[in-house]
Amino acid sequence: MTALAELDAVTRRYGNLVALDEVSLAVDEGRILGLLGPNGAGKTTLLSLVAGLIRPTSGTVRLFGRDPRDAAARVGLGTTPQETALPAPLKVGEVIDFVGGHFPDRVPTAELAAEFGLEELLRRQTGSLSGGQRRRLSVALAFVGRPKLVLLDEPTTGLDVDGRHVLWGAIRRQREAGAAIVVTSHYLEEIEALAERVAVVTGGRIAADGELATIIANAGTRWASLTSAAPDRVAALPEVAGSRIDGDHVELSLHDADAFVRALVASALPFTGLQLRSATLEEAFLSIVKESAA
Numbered sequence: 308m309t310a311l312a313e314l315d316a317v318t319r320r321y322g323n324l325v326a327l328d329e330v331s332l333a334v335d336e337g338r339i340l341g342l343l344g345p346n347g348a349g350k351t352t353l354l355s356l357v358a359g360l361i362r363p364t365s366g367t368v369r370l371f372g373r374d375p376r377d378a379a380a381r382v383g384l385g386t387t388p389q390e391t392a393l394p395a396p397l398k399v400g401e402v403i404d405f406v407g408g409h410f411p412d413r414v415p416t417a418e419l420a421a422e423f424g425l426e427e428l429l430r431r432q433t434g435s436l437s438g439g440q441r442r443r444l445s446v447a448l449a450f451v452g453r454p455k456l457v458l459l460d461e462p463t464t465g466l467d468v469d470g471r472h473v474l475w476g477a478i479r480r481q482r483e484a485g486a487a488i489v490v491t492s493h494y495l496e497e498i499e500a501l502a503e504r505v506a507v508v509t510g511g512r513i514a515a516d517g518e519l520a521t522i523i524a525n526a527g528t529r530w531a532s533l534t535s536a537a538p539d540r541v542a543a544l545p546e547v548a549g550s551r552i553d554g555d556h557v558e559l560s561l562h563d564a565d566a567f568v569r570a571l572v573a574s575a576l577p578f579t580g581l582q583l584r585s586a587t588l589e590e591a592f593l594s595i596v597k598e599s600a601a
């Protein structure tokens with residue numbers, strides 16, 4: 308697979324502060340990469356390097372095989388403008404036309420507006436838009452030039468549930484049309500819904516990088532809940548890592564779910580309503596962050 312963007316041993320300092328520390332990462336064609344990390348982990352710094360807004364202190368950044376500070380390299384790149392940079396007196400349709408005018412092959416305004424639920428707003432001045440509407444316009448603008456790679460930094464922060472789902476639908480369709488997307492979000496369910504690959508950044512380093520399913524599976528923990536007349540004895544079975552007992556209801560975290568089920572059946576303890584579930588991305592994320600801090 309060809310890497311659209313590549314960081315090789317990239318360090319970025321702000322004065323004495325090391326925001327990124329020897330980070331290597333490749334962004335592949337036509338996929339959605341979710342970039343996760345606690346506040347201040349270095350996600351925006353990483354995206355700014357790929358977008359050519361800042362230079363690495365050391366290491367190399369490549370965008371479509373070139374230096375991202377070279378304007379020609381950025382033709383195939385879509386980014387969301389800072390919302391404060393939207394010119395307030397211009398109408399939504401005019402802003403889309405203005406930004407689209409910078410690209411050789413652009414999505415027609417009406418088509419882009421329909422895709423991002425902006426049809427009713429085309430004649431409104433951007434200064435009069437609500438925060439959520441402004442956010443939708445910003446994300447739409449990232450796609451106006453039919454980019455091969457799009458960087459979305461917290462695209463749905465502040466959006467209501469409906470607005471979030473409109474954007475998720477649009478982002479997925481853009482990916483199906485061939486765009487690769489890097490998205491950061493503090494909404495773990497957003498990354499779980501959109502991303503195929505996940506990279507976790509903590510303290511300026513990549514703490515985990517892999518397929519979404521693998522990242523979750525590697526978190527290891529699985530969960531069981533059941534009802535039993537002998538809750539304490541169930542909680543003392545092998546493979547139980549932790550338990551919460553409420554009357555006859557038992558919630559368990561497990562090392563090995565299959566071995567636990569075998570032990571439960573072999574124990575002949577009474578139980579009903581056994582349910583097993585995997586870790587969520589949120590649980591996997593918290594355990595990766597905790598481990599990397601340790």
Ligand SMILES: Nc1ncnc2c1ncn2[C@@H]1O[C@H](COP(=O)(O)OP(=O)(O)OP(=O)(O)O)[C@@H](O)[C@H]1O
Binds near residue numbers: 321325346350
């Ligand atoms: N222009 C700057 N000058 C000085 N320090 C900066 C600058 N930009 C970022 N930093 C610092 O670099 C570190 C990484 O910041 P960055 O914005 O990349 O993190 P982030 O993962 O995007 O965080 P968040 O989730 O809070 O948006 C932080 O400690 C931040 O304070």
